[in-house]
Amino acid sequence: MLRASDFETAARDRLDPVHTDFIAGGARDEITVRANEEAFRRLRLVPRVLRGRPVRSLDVTLFGGRARMPLLLSPTAFHKLLDPQGEVATARAAAAAGAIMIVSMASTVAVGEVADAARAAAEDGAAPPLWFQLYLQPDRDITETLVRRAADAGCSALVVTVDSPVLGANERNRRNAFHDLPAGLRCENLVDLRDGESGHVRQIAMSAEFSWEHITWLRSITRLPVLLKGVLHPEDARLAVRHGVGGLLVSNHGGRQLDTVPATLEALPAIVEAVAGRIPVLLDGGIRRGTDAVKALALGARAVGVGRPVMWALAQGGEKGVRRLLELLREELSDAVALCGAAALDELTPDLVRPAWSGPLFGGADR
Numbered sequence: 001m002l003r004a005s006d007f008e009t010a011a012r013d014r015l016d017p018v019h020t021d022f023i024a025g026g027a028r029d030e031i032t033v034r035a036n037e038e039a040f041r042r043l044r045l046v047p048r049v050l051r052g053r054p055v056r057s058l059d060v061t062l063f064g065g066r067a068r069m070p071l072l073l074s075p076t077a078f079h080k081l082l083d084p085q086g087e088v089a090t091a092r093a094a095a096a097a098g099a100i101m102i103v104s105m106a107s108t109v110a111v112g113e114v115a116d117a118a119r120a121a122a123e124d125g126a127a128p129p130l131w132f133q134l135y136l137q138p139d140r141d142i143t144e145t146l147v148r149r150a151a152d153a154g155c156s157a158l159v160v161t162v163d164s165p166v167l168g169a170n171e172r173n174r175r176n177a178f179h180d181l182p183a184g185l186r187c188e189n190l191v192d193l194r195d196g197e198s199g200h201v202r203q204i205a206m207s208a209e210f211s212w213e214h215i216t217w218l219r220s221i222t223r224l225p226v227l228l229k230g231v232l233h234p235e236d237a238r239l240a241v242r243h244g245v246g247g248l249l250v251s252n253h254g255g256r257q258l259d260t261v262p263a264t265l266e267a268l269p270a271i272v273e274a275v276a277g278r279i280p281v282l283l284d285g286g287i288r289r290g291t292d293a294v295k296a297l298a299l300g301a302r303a304v305g306v307g308r309p310v311m312w313a314l315a316q317g318g319e320k321g322v323r324r325l326l327e328l329l330r331e332e333l334s335d336a337v338a339l340c341g342a343a344a345l346d347e348l349t350p351d352l353v354r355p356a357w358s359g360p361l362f363g364g365a366d367r
């Protein structure tokens with residue numbers, strides 16, 4: 001395994017094609033799925049030279065917690081589909097790498113158990129932060145219980161996914177009739193939320209009824225910082241700041257919700273401008289290389305998330321696979337920072353990035 005894409009190739013040989021489709025797929029024509037990666041390829045890095053400063057650190061501090069690299073594991077559902085240990089394997093690998101993991105509300109291991117595994121695996125005794133991803137539920141008691149479970153587990157932030165008033169239509173899943181977890185697996189955070197209910201995926205309600213009032217309410221029931229995942233419009237970024245949101249994760253859900261929305265990299269500059277440094281802005285979608293991360297950081301993201309690569313690595317090699325993936329990405333990131341002439345992440349500035357040359361206008365030299 002030499003690069004992130006190798007894990008996908010290896011995972012595809014092992015996985016049930018129905019599960020491969022679940023991971024790789026996106027909404028409708030998957031235009032946004034492709035756009036996320038393409039956007040990074042359209043940008044070029046313009047390094048500085050002779051600056052006389054080796055890379056000092058890749059550390060990042062977010063909401064008082066420190067991570068050893070600005071790479072987050074974005075929340076993804078159902079890790080036990082890919083490895084018998086599921087999210088325990090992922091959390092151990094993240095903790096060993098010093099990376100923040102965002103545990104999905106739809107995890108197949110309960111968040112408390114994921115947190116215990118992360119703490120036990122942290123190499124220097126100091127586990128990196130663990131955050132919890134939440135879909136607000138129409139029943140406030142259920143949302144409150146989930147928030148309490150996350151806080152009791154030691155999660156230090158809540159990431160509310162706001163791009164899903166309805167579930168995006170994934171035509172691959174429809175073709176494959178993949179609508180639920182196989183027997184024996186369940187969403188462990190949802191167990192016992194109501195009498196007689198038992199972690200069924202369909203317990204996760206998507207609703208278009210949610211508004212900014214619900215964010216205000218959520219903030220009133222917890223002291224944890226509340227981040228929003230899935231903001232793409234700069235006006236929503238301003239509203240988020242006004243409503244006391246702690247941070248934004250610029251995301252299009254890996255192209256799995258509304259198809260044809262912009263690549264997250266395209267959306268980033270306007271969000272960064274709207275937020276004007278008041279809260280941290282993060283990004284996920286299409287990050288496959290250290291240079292991708294550097295481009296997003298240079299354009300104002302404080303950290304970046306990876307989704308699918310973690311799932312492919314988990315399917316390929318379990319905990320070891322995810323560890324190897326994170327090592328590779330860290331090495332690529334460190335190289336790219338050094339080659340840009342930067343000593344730390346705050347030296348990655350927008351002047352290091354520019355659009356690829358699209359060729360001379362009007363035929364160039366012939367005219």
Ligand SMILES: Cc1cc2nc3c(=O)[nH]c(=O)nc-3n(C[C@H](O)[C@H](O)[C@H](O)COP(=O)(O)O)c2cc1C
Pocket residue numbers: 022023024036074075076077104105106133161229251252253254255256284285286287305306307308309311
């Ligand atoms: C298989 C799969 C499951 C996902 N599950 C969740 C989830 O439970 N909650 C959530 O907010 N986002 C979920 N996402 C979206 C990711 O958090 C993330 O936004 C996206 O995967 C980033 O793009 P990338 O896959 O190109 O890195 C999921 C994505 C995939 C591919």
Ligand SMILES: CC(C)CC(=O)C(=O)O
Pocket residue numbers: 077106167201204253256
């Ligand atoms: C709806 C969740 C269970 C999973 C999700 O967010 C996704 O598959 O993108």
